[in-house]
Structure formats: structure tokens, C-alpha cells
Amino acid sequence: MANRLAQFLMTKLGRAVFILSSTVLFCISILILESFADSRQVSAFDCSTKIHAMTANDNIVINTPQISIHLSLTFNDEKIYLDYFSEQPESSREHLSLKGQLRELEIGKLLYQLDLDITDAKFISDNSSFQSYLANEFNESKENLAVGNQVSVNVQVLEMDADNGFILVKFTPFSTLWACQLHE
């Protein structure tokens, strides 16, 4: 059998079949691997952080607690939803909603590259600290945080404890840590 195969591969037709089938198999393997990698999803989670603004007055450091920020990452119909909102009564609550998809997953780094469109935004004033914080987090100007604009952000998983519903992620390039509660 092996001899017959070897004999066949020595013929012109055999060589052509070998090259063609090898190329097709190789390309299919690469495509399957790429597709598998890019179809992995980030786990859905909720997080919340307290904000402390530190200012200096006559060499005295003043700590001013700010309104907490909540973050929620969810999925629906293969879309990723990122929602930020401030901890305020409904009427004065600031928020930023984004919808998008996973552009690429760097498996080695567990880094999810997200392309997101801003679908909703509400800031109470032009000098909103909530807006300033998010502008930094997305590495964008405050003016760009408007409905219809697109932003990109990377989410890197640093630690995960599924049994306790815990995930620690880092948003880059700004480099902020979020310890979050995984969804069931």
C-alpha cells in the first residue's frame, strides 16, 4: 500500500494531487484555528468601583470621594454590550452604552480586542468627572464619547476564579484594573 502510494506520488498527477491537497488541508487547518480562536467569548460580568479624587491645597492632600461607577459586560446575539453608569438616582444618572464585537483574541495573553460603537450616552455637564474618567479609559477625547462614534479597547484577563464568580480584568491601553462578579 505504502509502495503504491509512493509510486503514485512520483507521477506528475501524484505530485499535483499532493501539492493541491496539502495546500487545501493547510489552509483549512489555519482557517479552523483562526475561527476557533476568534469565536471565544469574554465571560459576562458586573463590576463597581469607588472613585476618590485627590487634590492638594497648601501641601495638604484632600481626599474627595466621588460617585461610584458601575460597569457591566454582557452578550446578546453574538454582540458584546458594555454599559457604564454612575451610582445616582435615575433622573441624574450618567451613562455610556457601547455595542460591538470581538475583533481578535490573543490566546497567549488572554487579551480580547473589542471594537465598540457608542449607542447611548448621557453626561450631566461638560466637565463631568464620569465623562473624563471614561475618556481616559477608552483613550479618547471627551468630545469623541458621543453616540455613533467608534472606540476600541482591549480587555485582558489577569485572574479568574469561576467557582467564586470572580474575574480580574485589565483595560488597556489605559491600564485600569476591574475586579468583577461573573454572571452565572
Place this chain on the structure above:
Amino acid sequence: MQIGCCWFDDEQKELINQSNATKWQLNYNEYKVLSILAKHRGHVVPIESLSFPEEHDGYLHSLSLTEMEQLVENFQDYFGEAHRGLIELIADQGAILYSNVVVNRTSLLDSPTKVISKAHYILVILMTIIASYFVHSNLKDSGFRVPDFSAEFITPGGSLAKLYAYESEGSEDYHGDFISRSENALSELSKCDVMDWDSLLVSIARDNRTISVVLKKRDQDGLHFENIRVIKEDPQMTVVNQDWLKEVNICG
């Protein structure tokens, strides 16, 4: 004529394997083919040239490729395992009877340059390079990111906790300053009377003004954690002191 360990008796149309004293009576086709190959020993004889008058009707008869493959397999069996390489069918060329045993070049496990063409060899190398690049591009800098600074500390109250600090990627702040600030934070944390947390994870953002702090503790109820974001007016401002640590609930 001696062929390997076999004696080819041209008159009796026999092939005698002297190593195991086995005698093979050759049929008409076997005898004719072996006679022709023996006359051109060491040279490839085209299959078209291996034609001879039919035994019964005298018409010129050409052997098909299948018939030749069968004949060559028969001869290889007659010659025995040690000398089966003496006869070989070469695709698209013909058949050859070697003077000496040669390495069987039809094995797929032989050296690649003998079995496959240079084009195949280059193709395999190219595919290997592309596959290596693909694997490398997806797995470079693999693994969880490890903290740039980590240390354990014990508070005066006897609590043991860990501090992990991540330096910002692309920060203009230099590494020495980052270590100095981390050591300063560690020093202040070590002075806490009560430390309820098992570990503190700190990351300095790219603007050098925003600091993320994650507090973690594990008890019988499970894992508890808290996020704190510190936004400094001035990057050089030192904020970690005992009052502040108590104010933000890091120290008890």
C-alpha cells in the same frame, strides 16, 4: 547468471534462491522479462521495450503497467528480503535490474530529498514557516501577566497580606520611580493596625494620575473583593498614608 542470492538458469527457465534452496519455475512472461532486464542490467528498460511474441499465438504482446507491477512484486519475493531492492519499477520510465542491492527509494520514510522533489521539499518548508509564524503570532508573550512588583507584609496586629503592583504599559514614568512608589506603599501598609484583606492589587494607569486598587479577601463565605479608583491631581502627589488607608477602608 547470478542475481543477488539467486541463480538464473536461462536454459531451464528457473530461478534458484541459494540462500534457502528454493527453486522457482518461471512462467513465460517472467522468463522473458527477466531475460530482457538481465541483458540491460543497471539500465532502465522502458515498459514498451518489454514486449515479446506471445507464447501461443506468436503475436507481439506488450505488458500493461499492472502486469509489470505484478511481475516486479513476484521477482522481489523470489529474490528474498535482503535482495528485493535489486529490481524496481520506476514510474513513467520503466523497470530496472540493478547489479547491486540499492536502497529502496520507494519508501515514504526515506530521506526527503530522495522521495520528494525539490518543489515538494520547498513547499513543506514554506508551510512549516507559515505555521510557525501563525503559532508564534498567537502565543507570543503567552501566559497571565505577572505583577511588576510583589511583596508580602505583616502588620503589627499579625495579619499577613500581599501587595501586587502592575506598571503601566507605555508609561513615561521610569521603572525606578514605580518601584520606589510601590515600596513606599508597602511601608505604609505594613503599619496598618488591622488589615482585613488578604491581597491588594494595584495598577498605575498610563496618565500616571489614575491608580486602580483591587482588595481581595477569602473567608468561609467565599471570596470578597472591592475596587477603588484614585485620581490624583498631580502625578507626583503622594497619597498613601495611614489616614488615607483608613479612610478608604484598606486598613481597619
